[in-house]
Amino acid sequence: MTNVTATATRRKLSRVRPSDIAIMAVIGVAMLICLIPFLHIVAVSLSTKDAILSDRVTIWPQGWDWHAYEVVFSDSRMLRSMGLTIFLTVSFTIISMIMSICAAYPLTKERLKGRSFFMLIIVFTMFFSGGIIPDYLLIKQLGLLDSLWSLILPGMISAFNLIILRTFFSSIPESLEESAHLDGSSHIGTLIRIVLPLSMPVLATLSLFYAVSRWNGFMDALFYITNSELYPIQLKLYQVVMNSMVTDLTAQEGASQAELLPEGIKAASIMFATVPILLVYPWLQRYFVSGVMIGAVKG
Amino acid sequence: MDQIIDQGSPTAELRTASKIRKSRWFRRDYQLYFLLILPIVYFILFKYVPMYGTAIAFQDYNLFKGISGSEWVGFENFTQLFAMSQFYQVVRNTLLLNLLDLLFSFPAPILLALLLNELRVVWFKKTAQTLLYLPHFISWIIIGGLVYQIFSNKGGLLNNLITSLGFEAVPFLTEKNHWLFVYLGTGIWQSAGWGTIIYLAALTGINRELYEAADVDGAGRLKKMRHITLPGIRSTIVVMLIMQLGHIMTIGFERPFVMGNTLVMDYSEVISTFVYKAGLQSAQFSLATAMGLFQALVGLIFVVGANTIAKRMGEQGIY
Numbered sequence: 001m002t003n004v005t006a007t008a009t010r011r012k013l014s015r016v017r018p019s020d021i022a023i024m025a026v027i028g029v030a031m032l033i034c035l036i037p038f039l040h041i042v043a044v045s046l047s048t049k050d051a052i053l054s055d056r057v058t059i060w061p062q063g064w065d066w067h068a069y070e071v072v073f074s075d076s077r078m079l080r081s082m083g084l085t086i087f088l089t090v091s092f093t094i095i096s097m098i099m100s101i102c103a104a105y106p107l108t109k110e111r112l113k114g115r116s117f118f119m120l121i122i123v124f125t126m127f128f129s130g131g132i133i134p135d136y137l138l139i140k141q142l143g144l145l146d147s148l149w150s151l152i153l154p155g156m157i158s159a160f161n162l163i164i165l166r167t168f169f170s171s172i173p174e175s176l177e178e179s180a181h182l183d184g185s186s187h188i189g190t191l192i193r194i195v196l197p198l199s200m201p202v203l204a205t206l207s208l209f210y211a212v213s214r215w216n217g218f219m220d221a222l223f224y225i226t227n228s229e230l231y232p233i234q235l236k237l238y239q240v241v242m243n244s245m246v247t248d249l250t251a252q253e254g255a256s257q258a259e260l261l262p263e264g265i266k267a268a269s270i271m272f273a274t275v276p277i278l279l280v281y282p283w284l285q286r287y288f289v290s291g292v293m294i295g296a297v298k299g
Numbered sequence: 300m301d302q303i304i305d306q307g308s309p310t311a312e313l314r315t316a317s318k319i320r321k322s323r324w325f326r327r328d329y330q331l332y333f334l335l336i337l338p339i340v341y342f343i344l345f346k347y348v349p350m351y352g353t354a355i356a357f358q359d360y361n362l363f364k365g366i367s368g369s370e371w372v373g374f375e376n377f378t379q380l381f382a383m384s385q386f387y388q389v390v391r392n393t394l395l396l397n398l399l400d401l402l403f404s405f406p407a408p409i410l411l412a413l414l415l416n417e418l419r420v421v422w423f424k425k426t427a428q429t430l431l432y433l434p435h436f437i438s439w440i441i442i443g444g445l446v447y448q449i450f451s452n453k454g455g456l457l458n459n460l461i462t463s464l465g466f467e468a469v470p471f472l473t474e475k476n477h478w479l480f481v482y483l484g485t486g487i488w489q490s491a492g493w494g495t496i497i498y499l500a501a502l503t504g505i506n507r508e509l510y511e512a513a514d515v516d517g518a519g520r521l522k523k524m525r526h527i528t529l530p531g532i533r534s535t536i537v538v539m540l541i542m543q544l545g546h547i548m549t550i551g552f553e554r555p556f557v558m559g560n561t562l563v564m565d566y567s568e569v570i571s572t573f574v575y576k577a578g579l580q581s582a583q584f585s586l587a588t589a590m591g592l593f594q595a596l597v598g599l600i601f602v603v604g605a606n607t608i609a610k611r612m613g614e615q616g617i618y
Contacts, residue, residue, distance in 0.1 A: 223575075
């Protein structure tokens with residue numbers, strides 16, 4: 001950049017225009033809209049029963065009461081479900097990443113015979129699928145109903161993530177891999193020693209995608225798991241919280257309210273299942289390499 | 300090599316030579332094929348076997364007899380399906396909800412990305428992105444919980460506010476037209492921020508010199524947006540539009556399942572929830588599979604159609 005344009009840019013930057021303020025205001029409102037539901041739920045979970053019942057809670061706790069969390073944390077089924085989900089998420093992410101790497105790396109090699117056929121097999125699944133019932137019948141036939149494998153195996157590889165990974169691998173200069181080959185390194189050796197260390201940002205991003213999808217997903221658990229001992233946290237939450245909310249919402253006036261959960265406990269349960277995501281999110285957020293995503297769309 | 304010469308006949312020579320070539324590429328790449336084995340087995344077992352499983356849409360499927368033992372009934376399940384009034388309702392709802400998303404949820408991340416792109420205070424932009432991406436990482440169950448906490452007519456945050464101002468409580472979740480707004484708004488809330496990532500990525504690809512040239516010509520902010528930024532992300536917009544158009548008949552299960560309730564069934568019952576209820580809750584496997592197959596085929600036609608149109612228009616398309 002020449003000196004003249006540099007000063008011009010600097011002058012422009014230092015001048016805050018009304019349109020800048022307006023844009024920041026709009027984005028600020030959008031940020032608040034994203035934040036308020038969470039603030040509200042935290043506020044409800046920490047407020048006293050009286051404050052909740054008299055509808056005084058907005059986005060700041062009224063009174064300060066940890067009781068709801070005490071109830072949630074002393075519920076052994078809730079804790080068990082959380083432990084199970086952590087285990088499930090970690091295993092799923094590891095297996096998914098290994099499988100995705102195994103699939104993506106060979107498919108970057110243009111000389112590989114059958115490459116376009118393999119790609120076709122994979123990409124086609126993004127546009128056509130058997131559907132809920134054939135999936136269910138397959139899981140049933142494989143004897144995986146009511147087994148944690150039914151929550152790991154069927155979604156093990158996402159074609160979308162696979163393509164992101166393949167695009168990233170392709171962008172690594174061939175010459176690096178070739179020099180490794182000349183030194184006598186095998187394909188798998190090259191993959192482990194050269195390609196993977198260069199792909200850390202995309203590996204982190206995809207691990208996050210897989211982990212979040214497993215943590216948040218409940219459709220498969222709803223279909224395949226009937227034993228409540230094996231419920232992942234989302235399904236547990238659905239059973240405990242949503243059912244009570246929906247009943248509350250759709251119940252006739254004056255119907256028995258006896259079985260309904262107190263609002264504070266619902267809110268605390270929701271926070272209980274959300275906090276793990278909130279904890280890892282800021283750490284992983286810096287890996288959302290925007291370049292990673294654009295390859296996916298063009299892929 | 301000696302062997303080839305020994306064999307004498309020229310055709311045999313060629314055949315052996317090609318065999319050697321073959322074994323050479325295999326010897327060179329066998330590790331790559333080895334890596335591919337499990338993933339390909341995965342795709343065949345968990346993606347293609349269920350496609351074969353759609354055969355039960357043409358059967359009177361019996362769980363104990365399996366696909367091979369069940370009786371073939373041709374298109375009977377489809378005839379039965381097309382005769383159900385519920386069929387038209389769930390197809391209409393699927394199209395309605397997706398069309399609303401296309402009209403409102405699709406442009407939202409584009410607008411947001413354009414605005415984010417104009418932010419020049421770095422810390423503000425970073426904070427904004429962190430917060431705006433967050434809802435994408437929250438499960439639909441939790442979002443459902445948040446929605447009830449805010450929009451419920453019994454103690455919901457918004458209705459508390461409305462009633463404290465002296466107005467009537469609004470039945471956001473129990474009256475179907477209000478529910479549509481909540482459904483739509485929740486979708487935007489969940490996806491708009493994360494959706495910007497793809498457009499922001501495309502924006503980084505725009506040549507900075509274009510902006511500098513426009514500055515020299517005295518172009519204002521809006522002019523630059525219209526003549527440089529938007530054309531710069533045009534192909535990304537088209538690709539995203541094709542994907543969304545292609546999925547107009549396909550609807551996820553979790554969002555309508557969590558957000559729907561018996562009072563708004565007229566709008567909230569969609570193809571995926573119908574398949575779940577008919578197939579897994581009432582064990583009408585063949586009928587539900589027919590519904591799923593219908594959706595998948597129409598979906599495929601839409602994807603191919605949208606892609607063809609995009610290519611005719613001179614865009615890149617998705618395949």
